[in-house]
Amino acid sequence: MSGEEAIRLSGIPDLKGTVLIVTWAEDASSLAERTADYLIQSLGCREFGEILPEGFFPMGGVNIVDDVACFPQSKFYVSDSKGLIIFKSSIPRMGWHRFLTSLLDVSKQDCKVKEIYTVGAMISSAAHTVPRLLISIVNNKEIKAALEPYNVVGDNDYETPPGQKPTMSSYLAWLAGQRGIPAVNLWVPVPYYLVPIDDPRSVKRLIYFFNSKFDLGVDFTNLDSAIAKQNNKIARLFEKSPEIKNMVRRLEVGDGLDGEESERLAREIAEALK
Amino acid sequence: MGIRYIKEPGLIDPVMIAAWPGIGNIGLIALDTLRRSLGAEQMAYIEPSEFFYPKKVIIRGGELVELDFPASEFFYHKSGKRDLILFIGEEQPSEGGGVYAAGSMAYDMANVVLDVAEKYRCRRIYTSGAAVAPMHHTARSRAWAVPNSSDLIAEFKGYDNTVLMSDIEGRGGEGNIAGLNGLLLGIARRRGIDAVCIMGEIPVYLQGFPFPYPKGSKSVLEVLSSALDIGIDMAVIDELANQSESELTRLYEKLPDEIKQQLDRLKESTVAAAESERLITEEDKKKILEDIDKFFKHDGGGEQH
Numbered sequence: 001m002s003g004e005e006a007i008r009l010s011g012i013p014d015l016k017g018t019v020l021i022v023t024w025a026e027d028a029s030s031l032a033e034r035t036a037d038y039l040i041q042s043l044g045c046r047e048f049g050e051i052l053p054e055g056f057f058p059m060g061g062v063n064i065v066d067d068v069a070c071f072p073q074s075k076f077y078v079s080d081s082k083g084l085i086i087f088k089s090s091i092p093r094m095g096w097h098r099f100l101t102s103l104l105d106v107s108k109q110d111c112k113v114k115e116i117y118t119v120g121a122m123i124s125s126a127a128h129t130v131p132r133l134l135i136s137i138v139n140n141k142e143i144k145a146a147l148e149p150y151n152v153v154g155d156n157d158y159e160t161p162p163g164q165k166p167t168m169s170s171y172l173a174w175l176a177g178q179r180g181i182p183a184v185n186l187w188v189p190v191p192y193y194l195v196p197i198d199d200p201r202s203v204k205r206l207i208y209f210f211n212s213k214f215d216l217g218v219d220f221t222n223l224d225s226a227i228a229k230q231n232n233k234i235a236r237l238f239e240k241s242p243e244i245k246n247m248v249r250r251l252e253v254g255d256g257l258d259g260e261e262s263e264r265l266a267r268e269i270a271e272a273l274k
Numbered sequence: 275m276g277i278r279y280i281k282e283p284g285l286i287d288p289v290m291i292a293a294w295p296g297i298g299n300i301g302l303i304a305l306d307t308l309r310r311s312l313g314a315e316q317m318a319y320i321e322p323s324e325f326f327y328p329k330k331v332i333i334r335g336g337e338l339v340e341l342d343f344p345a346s347e348f349f350y351h352k353s354g355k356r357d358l359i360l361f362i363g364e365e366q367p368s369e370g371g372g373v374y375a376a377g378s379m380a381y382d383m384a385n386v387v388l389d390v391a392e393k394y395r396c397r398r399i400y401t402s403g404a405a406v407a408p409m410h411h412t413a414r415s416r417a418w419a420v421p422n423s424s425d426l427i428a429e430f431k432g433y434d435n436t437v438l439m440s441d442i443e444g445r446g447g448e449g450n451i452a453g454l455n456g457l458l459l460g461i462a463r464r465r466g467i468d469a470v471c472i473m474g475e476i477p478v479y480l481q482g483f484p485f486p487y488p489k490g491s492k493s494v495l496e497v498l499s500s501a502l503d504i505g506i507d508m509a510v511i512d513e514l515a516n517q518s519e520s521e522l523t524r525l526y527e528k529l530p531d532e533i534k535q536q537l538d539r540l541k542e543s544t545v546a547a548a549e550s551e552r553l554i555t556e557e558d559k560k561k562i563l564e565d566i567d568k569f570f571k572h573d574g575g576g577e578q579h
Contacts (some may be wrong), residue, residue, distance in 0.1 A: 174341040
């Protein structure tokens with residue numbers, strides 16, 4: 001199957017100089033997926049195509065998640081009014097180069113994309129009450145300079161440690177750079193005890209960035225409500241368990257927890273946020 | 275997808291030798307030692323992006339400055355009498371995410387390597403890897419030779435310390451070579467090219483651990499030296515083998531007595547696998563592997579290297 005055969009498009013948007021936001025599934029606290037869903041819903045995006053799964057995912061059955069059989073999806077959405085494209089995808093398990101090349105083909109040739117942003121979560125030992133950082137990795141200096149007004153941390157050094165692999169977002173940014181498309185990988189550190197649950201503060205940090213940068217006019221009401229709801233549940237847990245409250249306070253001032261305490265905090269927060 | 279040539283040397287009647295990572299990295303260490311010993315020069319590489327996921331990203335000051343892929347490189351050596359092409363693959367392409375090659379990418383990779391062999395009219399191809407054997411790490415590793423044509427059997431029967439599959443008790447001349455070391459033999463046969471896989475023995479109890487096993491690599495080099503009629507400086511591989519044996523002996527001494535006693539029985543099997551198969555049963559082998567796995571992963575975890 002060639003790159004072209006891997007793509008199915010209908011109702012390609014007639015846009016110029018658009019921005020593409022790429023999100024991968026299986027992210028900590030499903031941050032990328034939740035960010036994509038919030039934008040798609042808030043901006044009334046429509047689906048206009050997909051990368052077909054054959055050749056990119058094993059076809060030996062389906063995974064069951066939360067009682068439901070799931071199948072990999074890689075779909076394109078567009079907000080015609082805001083000139084924004086969102087690609088929401090499972091992470092391909094094979095044929096990575098062809099998959100990313102197909103994505104870049106649609107971006108550049110069909111959608112005239114001028115910038116690409118990926119979003120993802122990093123696991124952090126900070127408390128959930130600490131303001132979320134937004135960290136960027138870029139594929140050229142010009143786009144790095146363009147991010148300066150947006151309170152983004154963009155001066156990290158990093159090398160993939162032995163035994164680990166680069167992220168799909170890094171791979172995409174690298175290939176985009178080879179085609180002359182500026183790309184930014186955005187990362188938000190998510191408190192480790194919210195990783196299996198939800199972290200609306202991190203979603204808000206990302207949406208706030210996109211809203212400021214591209215003047216999207218997003219309504220934050222639902223996100224603020226989710227944050228308030230989470231705060232209330234954790235406050236109730238603190239009332240019941242001063243020890244848990246103390247653990248979070250210690251994380252707030254940068255004191256680490258031992259293994260047993262970390263496990264207990266994660267377990268009790270998960271229970272409280274059910 | 276393809277090959278990028280850095281140099282296109284004129285080679286006379288060359289032989290190709292290929293290696294990929296595997297158990298004990300036996301083939302890879304053998305070929306890298308040969309490459310260094312001969313001072314072989316790079317001539318080409320396989321474009322990696324079609325086959326591999328990147329292995330490393332380097333970020334400086336928030337900017338992505340480098341993305342590295344596993345290398346698949348060809349080297350050449352002109353000796354005047356026996357020119358060589360060496361192929362060293364840093365990783366096996368696998369669609370299933372395993373260590374060994376699998377799926378259509380593996381088939382494509384094997385064909386790309388053979389395209390180079392055909393372009394240079396290689397008269398024979400060698401691959402090299404590991405043979406898991408019921409032996410002790412203090413014993414000398416033998417080389418198992420598997421040719422892709424019965425015409426080659428007589429030649430390999432004649433080499434010192436070399437056995438064919440039919441020489442190994444209980445196998446009846448049958449077996450399996452996992453990954454590209456095996457696949458290359460099969461596809462070479464389809465293309466009418468003679469090919470032989472030379473496998474250095476590694477003790478059965480080391481097969482699941484990330485230890486290099488240069489003693490097995492040395493047995494591969496000895497066969498290649500005879501078959502190619504070339505002198506190979508064994509000083510480097512001898513030093514690696516001695517270091518490896520010292521390290522393994524140090525770890526071995528820390529094993530619980532019960533496991534050590536079981537493994538010591540393998541010391542008696544130094545020549546014929548037929549003997550060793552009788553010394554250690556399949557049930558013993560399974561228990562030993564479970565015990566060692568438990569020791570290294572839990573009790574002796576700090577000793578791994």
